[in-house]
Amino acid sequence: MAHIKASTLGNNFTIPISKGQFNIGIWQGIYPGEHRNHGGKRPLVTTIQGEGQ
Template sequence: MKSKPRGFHLITNEVTNQLSQLSKIRCGILHLFIQHTSASLTINENADPTVRSDLEAHFNKFAPENADYYQHTYEGSDDMPAHIKSSILGSSISIPITNGQLNLGTWQGIYLGEHRNHGGQRTIIATINGE
């Protein structure tokens, strides 16, 4: 996945556009796993972009940069907070597939949480099981 700026990004279409075999699955599950310790995957609001900016603001207060108790500081002031955010939100999600489409709720979408100022390109592994 191309590099994204720090924040929460709706990536549902980017994911589904890469999975041509999705349309052939009648009943199954999509498992997504991000291979990074400073970014995360989660499912949340897909309509109002203020949810994404509010999440970013909240997590920045919850896991601030430059906390005086951080020991892991040699990779930059945004690194340890990124690890905290990633651990809380998680590195994987699973979504049901029904009749060739992700069976997300009406207002749900897949988010990539980019928790570094310059995280770079991210790799997401997709595994589809089903019939």
């Protein structure tokens, strides 16, 4: 079942950042979630790429 959820919902997302701030609309939010019966601590991996100006 986990493979179906991962292939349907994906397992990563992109957050645009401009000038050190999240570049999302006023009514937009970031809501990562898990579909598990028993949660636990999970590592968060952040990859930053782009150009500095």
